[in-house]
Amino acid sequence: MSLRHFLTTQDYSRAEIDALLEQAAAFKRSPRGQQLAGKSVALLFFNPSMRTRTSFELGAFHLGGHAIVLSPGKDAWPIEFRPNVVMDGEAEEHIAEVARVLSRYVDLIAVRAFPKFQDWSVDREDAVIKAFAQYATVPVINMETITHPCQELAHALALKERFGDLTGRKYVLTWTYHPKPLNTAVANSALLIATKMGMDVTLLCPTPDYVLDKRYMAFGEQNAKENGGSLKVSHNIEEAYRGADVVYAKSWGALPFFGRWENEKPIRDAHKHFIVDEAKMALTNNGVFSHCLPLRRNIKATDAVMDSPACIAIDEAENRLHVQKAVMASLIDQR
Amino acid sequence: MSLRHFLTTQDYSRAEIDALLEQAAAFKRSPRGQQLAGKSVALLFFNPSMRTRTSFELGAFHLGGHAIVLSPGKDAWPIEFRPNVVMDGEAEEHIAEVARVLSRYVDLIAVRAFPKFQDWSVDREDAVIKAFAQYATVPVINMETITHPCQELAHALALKERFGDLTGRKYVLTWTYHPKPLNTAVANSALLIATKMGMDVTLLCPTPDYVLDKRYMAFGEQNAKENGGSLKVSHNIEEAYRGADVVYAKSWGALPFFGRWENEKPIRDAHKHFIVDEAKMALTNNGVFSHCLPLRRNIKATDAVMDSPACIAIDEAENRLHVQKAVMASLIDQR
Amino acid sequence: MSLRHFLTTQDYSRAEIDALLEQAAAFKRSPRGQQLAGKSVALLFFNPSMRTRTSFELGAFHLGGHAIVLSPGKDAWPIEFRPNVVMDGEAEEHIAEVARVLSRYVDLIAVRAFPKFQDWSVDREDAVIKAFAQYATVPVINMETITHPCQELAHALALKERFGDLTGRKYVLTWTYHPKPLNTAVANSALLIATKMGMDVTLLCPTPDYVLDKRYMAFGEQNAKENGGSLKVSHNIEEAYRGADVVYAKSWGALPFFGRWENEKPIRDAHKHFIVDEAKMALTNNGVFSHCLPLRRNIKATDAVMDSPACIAIDEAENRLHVQKAVMASLIDQR
Structure with a gap:
């Protein structure tokens, strides 16, 4: 599978990080472009945000694209992330369907999902964004989970x-x-x-x-x-x-x-x-x-x-x- | 009144449905267009949604238009749908004004309004979307009420x-x-x-x-x-x-x-x-x-x-x- | 400081008001333009809205721009407006940072902030929008506080x-x-x-x-x-x-x-x-x-x-x- 995500900077070499920073500096000097012309990104916020949401939404707009802001469990269904479960609880939909369907609609999926703060041995597995990366057929971006690479x-x-x-x-x-x-x-x-x-x-x-x-x-x-x-x-x-x-x-x-x-x-x-x-x-x-x-x-x-x-x-x-x-x-x- | 809505497929002939499906297949092959250039659609969600909202919002974007997402009663006022009532309850605004004002702003109005699940003889009248169709001066689209034509x-x-x-x-x-x-x-x-x-x-x-x-x-x-x-x-x-x-x-x-x-x-x-x-x-x-x-x-x-x-x-x-x-x-x- | 805001019509001469009304009438005859091409406006709603949000969001779209809709305290952090306080209460962020950061992202900031209805001597100071105008480095627009100039x-x-x-x-x-x-x-x-x-x-x-x-x-x-x-x-x-x-x-x-x-x-x-x-x-x-x-x-x-x-x-x-x-x-x- 050659699809590349942006989940952690540890997946990127120093040279790749430097190249991203150079591109960012170029965008700072000249903000508009067509790099995302006609493209879209879904911004999934399991936790609230102002800066992250504003900067991603504007970033897509500046490059000719469009951001869709979704808050699962608030203005969308709660989602099941565990495999092979009988879904008789709160969740109305499985990540398999959520990620696959979103991948048909948009070109990028960005996810914010904080720890639950109850059991670090669970939270440190970063299950939500990993499940998106597993099931999505488009690149996934970390908007803050247990690291915050942006x-x-x-x-x-x-x-x-x-x-x-x-x-x-x-x-x-x-x-x-x-x-x-x-x-x-x-x-x-x-x-x-x-x-x-x-x-x-x-x-x-x-x-x-x-x-x-x-x-x-x-x-x-x-x-x-x-x-x-x-x-x-x-x-x-x-x-x-x-x-x-x-x-x-x-x-x-x-x-x-x-x-x-x-x-x-x-x-x-x-x-x-x-x-x-x-x-x-x-x-x-x-x-x-x-x-x-x-x-x-x-x-x-x-x-x-x-x-x-x-x-x-x-x-x-x-x-x-x-x-x-x-x-x-x-x-x-x-x- | 010659204004046509999309409230139920029963209002459309088999030939018209086939034509819509052919146009949809054409959009699937070639997603971008200018059919909605400069146009806008209001998406009114009386009930939450992920797929519907994402697909309508993106659809408008792909065709040069813009979708406005509104959730009456959550981030907008609760609405009165009955005619000739003294509005001394919760509702701050009547559908007559809501639909007429929205029709001045946007080119299409899409509505999701589920049954209340208390009295089917009431719910089956589909009063919310019918009221929008009655008062709006732009086409109204059913995003799921008691049928789901999309x-x-x-x-x-x-x-x-x-x-x-x-x-x-x-x-x-x-x-x-x-x-x-x-x-x-x-x-x-x-x-x-x-x-x-x-x-x-x-x-x-x-x-x-x-x-x-x-x-x-x-x-x-x-x-x-x-x-x-x-x-x-x-x-x-x-x-x-x-x-x-x-x-x-x-x-x-x-x-x-x-x-x-x-x-x-x-x-x-x-x-x-x-x-x-x-x-x-x-x-x-x-x-x-x-x-x-x-x-x-x-x-x-x-x-x-x-x-x-x-x-x-x-x-x-x-x-x-x-x-x-x-x-x-x-x-x-x-x- | 030569930056001009739109906080109240009292800051505008009769001639300036007449000019705005003439421009508005021109937009009514010919709605599209490029006056905001590539530009953005943040719409901050401390109180809900339908007309205001829809009309601002569409207005930006018609002129080539993009509106970001934010609801502080709901889908963003609660904000502190008083200077020099030890922020050990509910607010996670000070207006100084909110306004300065937003000013780096967007070209206009529009604010709706109703009175609290507890003490008019406090409410009449209009502290929220004044604080935005004080700290922002882009123009601020009143979307209704204790007046409603739009x-x-x-x-x-x-x-x-x-x-x-x-x-x-x-x-x-x-x-x-x-x-x-x-x-x-x-x-x-x-x-x-x-x-x-x-x-x-x-x-x-x-x-x-x-x-x-x-x-x-x-x-x-x-x-x-x-x-x-x-x-x-x-x-x-x-x-x-x-x-x-x-x-x-x-x-x-x-x-x-x-x-x-x-x-x-x-x-x-x-x-x-x-x-x-x-x-x-x-x-x-x-x-x-x-x-x-x-x-x-x-x-x-x-x-x-x-x-x-x-x-x-x-x-x-x-x-x-x-x-x-x-x-x-x-x-x-x-x-």
Whole structure:
């Protein structure tokens, strides 16, 4: 089967990632095109979105195509993903039919499907998007599941706009407090792309419980080895920030506490001081700050940091539009 | 009033239906066109949808037009359909204004409005779409109310793709179990189109209670007479399947139990064996199987049947796109 | 800062309003164009809509552009509008980021944000749309907050279609009963545009409690002075209707009772006779009737009035499409 999807950047070589980023930069300079003329993409949101939906919908429009926005379980039927089951529950339709029929209608299928936050051993299998990729006969794009590869590209493009070559830059991925336990997807993705770009990456988090899934730690190690960077874990704020070129913030729930969040809450609550503030940024090498958004101001980062020239979060968000056009154009092109 | 709608295939002659199917086949070969250039269609969903919405929205796009998706009562105001009432209830707006204003904005209005399942004598009047047709000054399209004429055309096209001329083919419409009492629309429609195409039609259902509304039975008889086929009712699974060229499955609630579904439930539950399986399909004349989707696997049909080459449900679903383009293009053309 | 928004007609001179109406009339004669070719508009609905959404979405399409429909808090994150707060509540994102990111994606941002109906001193600040205008780097359009300037233009165009020059026409804005306390936005807007067009305006309402906010009464006085008309308040139905050229109806909640609606209810309930009926219309100078829609028939106006040739509510609704195209084209043009 030669059909190529965009499920994770780990399926793409460094050269392929660089080519997507170059195409995205070209779209940023010259936004219109006919790469998707008469073509369509289905955007399936199992979870809500504003930036993702807007940027994909506009990206398709800019290239002559059309996006269909669907919210299964809300304005469409709930879907069954397990094979060989007697469907006597809530689901009215099986992914086999959903993916096959959509593939007859559209040229690309993009899927957002967050973890259920009850059992990480289940969530880490990423069953929803894998089922789409299995049954669809058109390319499938990850709009955030347990990784967020489109955000990775947007982030990398924003960093390249500031730094040019990223090799050897000191990169800190810092956990921050948030009142709820959030998805690890963007954190996993930050590890993947930062190591892929050959940076010296520090994962800063409150305790070993907040280290990310071993799969992504291993991918990070492998990427670092292949691209001349490094990956380490730190629980020391000052050490991690000192001399950093890039501070990337994200909150996430600790995997060992998955499904019993009341036990994690006191630990999280005790680490509100992980907020990104001016004092911490002053330790960096005149570093830039970014975040995938949405961001709770004065919880994850202070107003002063968000409104400073060091903050490139808006550029990163803008870049979602450009990189997704590059991804869609490249996937259409293979067909 | 010469304005023509697409409310039911009974308003269309056999020759007109054949012409729509030919146009649909042409769109299937060559999907793009300018038949709706600059034109728009409002898609009003009083009930949710995935296939219908996607295929109409894409169909408009393929032909240069634009679809507006509206969900009255969800992202728009609830609507009053009765004439001459003092509107002191929930409804904020009368169909007279809704239909007249929409007619000023768009070139076509498509409506999905399911029965309320409380009183069949009310539901069978199909008041919602009739009110749209009464007040609108642009053509109105039925996206499923108590019949589903777009599904009929998609079904007929899929059958013609397999068989060519359908005259004299043995066609079985079989009731199947489903945990909820469902709409009879697709079953009514199957009767209408199968008899219109001149097939020998058997309506297979558990008991006389599951026979369809006398209006559609009578239309079926009349169609059979005019087109050289036949229509009969059977409660014998083996007899019905034996030698069949086409098996079309659908679940529906028994009309005599409308509004008191707890009384029907034990009857329905006693007929789970109406599921379409390999043993039953083996009785057919190497027949094809289809269903309108969504379909609960291993409840209405087994995995083995759904995944067999005999299953043309995906083709039928794809054909929704093509036939709806034909319908929209034909209705626009009259104006 | 030279960026111009469309937040209220008070920011526009009479000559500018006349130019927008002329452009709208031109679009009504010739609906298609390329004024928004490749451009996009985000439609943010904090409150539901049918006409507004349909007319903006179609307007963008007719001019070669694309509208993105977003419902914050429903299919997107809830948003924080206050500056400098610790965001530990429901809101996941600050307007600063929402508006800045959207401004990178789209060329126009249109916002519907109704009052909360709890504290008029808060609602009258119109904080939501002002925050968008403050942070956005593209033009912002008011799709109804505490005024409804698009409705004003549609209303004025419909009146000009009937009367030509409006100077000196007798105009009655009449309160009507409605079971719920409604937004004063359209009433405020009726005052603004009727006085701006130089008409002799009577605000007819049950008691002094129903007089509109002093800000809009003062704008009305000022407009009347500048454009040769007048503004007065009346509680006498017969006096107000007698000799009127235009009757415009709207229901609204009395400002002194804001947030304690149970106290206003008996007053409202005692004035159901403010309904627009044939007897009242017979007092006019063969006047026209209009309403912004949605309208509860036989509550705000009788069937006889709604279905009479005097009713121009459908024309006014249609004009939303044309005037909004004029507004979008004019705002894009400045960039």
